[in-house]
Amino acid sequence: xxxxxxxxHLSDTELRVRALESLLTDxxxxxxxxxxxxxxxxxxxxxxxxGAKVVARAWVDPEFKKxxxxxxxxxxxxxxxxxxxxxxxxxxxxxxKVHNVTVCTLCxxxxxxxxxxxxxxxxxxxxxxxxxxxxREVLQEFGLELDDDVEVRVWDSTAELRYLVLPARPAxxxxxxxxxxxxxxxxxxxxxxxTVASPAGGA
Amino acid sequence: MDGIHDMGGxxxxxxxxxxxxxxxxxxxxxxxxxxxxxxxxVWGKWNIDAGRYxxxxxxxxxxxxxxxxxxxxxxNENLLVEHGMITSEELSNGKASGGNRETPPNAEEIFxxxxxxxxxxxxxDIAPKFKPGDAITVRNIHPKTHTRIPxxxxxxxxxxxxxxxVFIFPDTHAQFQGTKPQHVxxxxxxxxxxxxxxxxxxxxxxxxxxxxYMDPA
Numbered sequence: 001x002x003x004x005x006x007x008x009h010l011s012d013t014e015l016r017v018r019a020l021e022s023l024l025t026d027x028x029x030x031x032x033x034x035x036x037x038x039x040x041x042x043x044x045x046x047x048x049x050x051g052a053k054v055v056a057r058a059w060v061d062p063e064f065k066k067x068x069x070x071x072x073x074x075x076x077x078x079x080x081x082x083x084x085x086x087x088x089x090x091x092x093x094x095x096x097k098v099h100n101v102t103v104c105t106l107c108x109x110x111x112x113x114x115x116x117x118x119x120x121x122x123x124x125x126x127x128x129x130x131x132x133x134x135x136r137e138v139l140q141e142f143g144l145e146l147d148d149d150v151e152v153r154v155w156d157s158t159a160e161l162r163y164l165v166l167p168a169r170p171a172x173x174x175x176x177x178x179x180x181x182x183x184x185x186x187x188x189x190x191x192x193x194x195t196v197a198s199p200a201g202g203a
Numbered sequence: 204m205d206g207i208h209d210m211g212g213x214x215x216x217x218x219x220x221x222x223x224x225x226x227x228x229x230x231x232x233x234x235x236x237x238x239x240x241x242x243x244x245v246w247g248k249w250n251i252d253a254g255r256y257x258x259x260x261x262x263x264x265x266x267x268x269x270x271x272x273x274x275x276x277x278x279n280e281n282l283l284v285e286h287g288m289i290t291s292e293e294l295s296n297g298k299a300s301g302g303n304r305e306t307p308p309n310a311e312e313i314f315x316x317x318x319x320x321x322x323x324x325x326x327x328d329i330a331p332k333f334k335p336g337d338a339i340t341v342r343n344i345h346p347k348t349h350t351r352i353p354x355x356x357x358x359x360x361x362x363x364x365x366x367x368x369v370f371i372f373p374d375t376h377a378q379f380q381g382t383k384p385q386h387v388x389x390x391x392x393x394x395x396x397x398x399x400x401x402x403x404x405x406x407x408x409x410x411x412x413x414x415x416y417m418d419p420a
Contacts, residue, residue, distance in 0.1 A: 013232060013273055014230070014232045017232040017235050017236055017239075017276060018235075019297040020239065020276070020280065020294075021235055022297060023289060023293055024239065024242075024243065024283075024289070026299035026304075027288075027289065027293075027299045027302075027304060027305060028304040029242075029288060029289075029307055030242040030243060030307050031307040031308065031309055031310070033309070033310065034238075034307065034308065034309050034310040034313055035235060035238035035239060035242060036238075036310075037310035037314075038237070038241050038242065038310065039228070039235070039237070039238050041314070042227055042234075042237070043227045043228065043234070083318050084318075087322030087324075088322045088324060090389075105210055105355075106208055106210075106211075106255075106351065106353060108271070116227065117237070119222070119225055120220065120225060120229070121219050121220050121221050123271045124220050125213075125216040126216040126220065127219050128210045128211065129211065129212065129213040129214070130216065132211045132212055132355065132408055133211070133355075133398055136403065136406075138219060141219045141221065142219070142221065148405070149405075150405075151405045151407065152394075152403070152405075152407070153406070153407045153408070153409060154407070154408045154409070155408075155410070156353065158352075158411045159351060159370060159373075159387045159413070160322055160323040160371075161367055161387070161411055
């Protein structure tokens with residue numbers, strides 16, 4: 001790497017990563033420009049806005065919602081959001097009686113094409129260890145208090161199915177367009193650690 | 204393997220480290236590790252299950268001390284050497300030791316491969332061992348190598364929720380011993396079956412299990 005900066009402050013890990021990239025480049029195993037493009041793709045192009053568009057479509061189009069819940073792969077595919085780590089999709093509907101939330105206890109499985117790369121907390125030891133055993137306590141840490149009459153369903157992604165939560169459409173959004181609705185859908189609501197709040201001034 | 208990675212149900216890790224508006228990568232090197240992982244994977248020397256097994260085989264103390272992308276880095280170094288893409292000498296001194304220079308895949312080739320990633324579903328007509336509504340018991344097995352049965356469900360009783368179709372079997376795939384295709388199901392367990400009578404009676408846990416992980420209850 002020759003970006004002209006003083007590297008004396010680099011950590012051992014940074015030096016080790018640079019050494020590996022340099023070696024793989026010298027051997028012709030990776031193309032640094034391709035690495036730049038991959039980083040750019042996940043920093044700037046693929047992310048939870050894709051999933052938010054799926055959710056907003058389901059909120060405004062009952063036929064699409066039915067399709068999405070019956071065949072998540074085909075419905076998400078119809079919007080163009082399938083691919084690596086999201087080729088076989090299952091969509092889980094949250095209601096006022098059932099709250100779904102997803103985790104991968106064994107590693108970090110997550111639906112990349114619709115949500116991008118997972119946040120650090122999703123990959124963290126506390127989330128992986130605790131969600132399956134004490135989901136209500138974990139959700140409280142995200143600010144979500146669930147009543148006793150709500151059934152919590154935790155989905156541990158142990159296979160190649162990838163899960164997307166369809167959050168409930170909040171009150172006070174009847175007059176919003178599909179694009180406006182997509183803007184209020186949060187990443188965490190599609191993992192299941194939050195609900196979607198009514199927009200300011202609404203409801 | 205009964206490894207440190209199998210964390211479901213463990214105590215002692217503290218609160219969830221929630222960070223508002225976090226970046227995709229917390230430092231440029233994390234992005235480079237992620238991208239190198241994708242780019243070297245395109246060579247097809249190993250598969251996703253072997254890659255997961257590579258992380259599981261890290262020393263448990265190292266696993267716990269390392270950050271997420273550090274674990275990916277260590278795993279990739281190990282796999283690159285194990286599969287002959289680089290030598291351990293090259294890795295330790297950082298210099299390519301002659302030989303033919305390969306032509307690396309460009310970005311478009313990598314993205315095309317990702318787009319075409321048609322999962323690990325297998326288009327074979329294999330009979331399912333179970334159907335939705337069937338009561339099952341998860342086998343009490345402890346493979347020494349890669350498996351996708353978390354410890355917390357072994358010997359537990361659940362109910363088949365839905366059949367997802369036929370998929371590659373990770374236990375053999377990770378060892379390059381064939382795909383052994385079989386059905387995968389979402390299986391429902393009550394929270395009380397897994398965690399005892401103090402767990403909320405209304406709560407459930409679902410996970411995906413292969414035919415070979417279960418017996419009829």
